[in-house]
Amino acid sequence: MPTHLVNIKDKLFENIFENAPNGIAIVGLDYRWVKVNRSLIELLGYSETEFYSMKFPDITHKDDMDVDVEQLNRLVNRDIESYQIEKRYFHKNGNIVWTLLSVSMELHIDGSPLYFISQVVDITKQKEILWEMNSIKEIAKNQNDKLLNFAHIATHDIRSHIGNLGMITDFMEEETEGIKDDENFKMLKESLSQLEVTISNLNEVRNDDFSLHTNLAPKNLKLFVDNAMYNMNAIAKNEQCQVINEVADDVSVLGVSVYLDSIILNFLTNAIKYRCKERNSFVRFRSLVQDGFVILEIQDNGLGIDLEAHRSDLYQFRKTFHQLSDSRGVGLFITKNHVERMGGRIEVESEVNVGTTFKVYFQKA
Missing domain, CATH: 3.30.565.10 (Histidine kinase-like ATPase, C-terminal domain)
Incomplete structure (x- = not known):
């Protein structure tokens, strides 16, 4: 390839690398940062000099290390062409940054591993929204459980009172002459009957x-x-x-x-x-x-x-x-x-x- 075309290609790669909206890094086989772009620097808060003095495990959450290293080894062994995982990094200020990490490997001309190419997308906001939604769902579930318990207790206790009132009206019928023909007493008995139906209907909602x-x-x-x-x-x-x-x-x-x-x-x-x-x-x-x-x-x-x-x-x-x-x-x-x-x-x-x-x-x- 002519020299001027090689220079154009290198310049184009450099522009894409530096101005990409998401973090991009070249990582050595020894896990050292070889080159990082501006987006990754802004995402994690470390200077270029600080990056080059560290290895990526230094700022990786320990719970995500094993799966990351395992996938890197599979890349080196040519078992896979690339991989993608959710991974947590530590920001310079101590906060955790959730990312979607995509990694592939660049090879020498002879096919031997040269370095890793990592692309890092910030998904912290999405994670926070997901946690908030899960929290709301958990709160709603707890409230629903409380309402079900309340409905069970309420319907049980009200039914007991209805039974007691029914017995009182029965006593009134036995002991008070002519009360069966009283319109107000008839309405009272009918209301108690309808209240019993309402409680049964509430149980229907509670159970289904x-x-x-x-x-x-x-x-x-x-x-x-x-x-x-x-x-x-x-x-x-x-x-x-x-x-x-x-x-x-x-x-x-x-x-x-x-x-x-x-x-x-x-x-x-x-x-x-x-x-x-x-x-x-x-x-x-x-x-x-x-x-x-x-x-x-x-x-x-x-x-x-x-x-x-x-x-x-x-x-x-x-x-x-x-x-x-x-x-x-x-x-x-x-x-x-x-x-x-x-x-x-x-x-x-x-x-x-x-x-x-x-x-x-x-x-x-």
């Missing part, structure tokens, strides 16, 4: 994973509306709010019992809470089937919501729209999450001082 839509089961929608009406019967009666169930008898949706209970109960509770006291209040449940979805329509003639002002933050956590002392801004946030976890969505129409209609889309069973 409903994170995937494929785990949903067919549920009769009308029965869940009936249950919510029973649970709210006394409150609706006290607030003089008529609750109407016009959901079709034969309509089933794909869902989770405890989520359906929560969704319907929350809409009914809100409709009663935000009723207009200046007129006779009502809440009407109706069902429609459309494009593979069952739409549960919840209509009321209450205070309504200013959607121009609040449509974008309607389901945000701790967001309220009426100045009631017991408003917490949690119900719609939770309800939306339940609906979406079951593969559905919510639409709303509302007019201030006229009323609100929520349309909840459930997957049709």
Whole structure:
């Protein structure tokens, strides 16, 4: 090759070597640094003079030495052409730098080993992100375990109290003449029965994973509306709010019992809470089937919501729209999450001082 071409080739290699964004080093067979580029100097903090006075084991984490040396020996023995490992170096300031190290070997003309060529990529940030993600996963796992333990204790203890209350109502029936025909006593017994159903549904969630839509089961929608009406019967009666169930008898949706209970109960509770006291209040449940979805329509003639002002933050956590002392801004946030976890969505129409209609889309069973 002509001399001027050799000079151009050497100059080109020198420019690539010096200006490469990642660390590059030529390392002798005795593990001494022969040549290092600017990126490696900046990455590990040692000067060029300091590098040339050391061997690479001097700044290598001891736990990574054996695998590195083993791979170097395999290179020398021509068992492999190159290798790549994750490796830790010590920065001059004492910090550990995680790198992705790629090593190949340059040979003499006669085929004997000449030196190693190392390429060093800084992956410290990626490692830190991975550690943070693993930490978050571990925290979430611990919190989930605590919640499961809490759910187990809570459902067990509440069931014990339900049993005790059931026995008390039985005693009342035996000892109080005519109480069986009392409407308030009937509502009390029905509420205890529905509370037992709710605890069973909570156990269903505790024992199973409903994170995937494929785990949903067919549920009769009308029965869940009936249950919510029973649970709210006394409150609706006290607030003089008529609750109407016009959901079709034969309509089933794909869902989770405890989520359906929560969704319907929350809409009914809100409709009663935000009723207009200046007129006779009502809440009407109706069902429609459309494009593979069952739409549960919840209509009321209450205070309504200013959607121009609040449509974008309607389901945000701790967001309220009426100045009631017991408003917490949690119900719609939770309800939306339940609906979406079951593969559905919510639409709303509302007019201030006229009323609100929520349309909840459930997957049709």
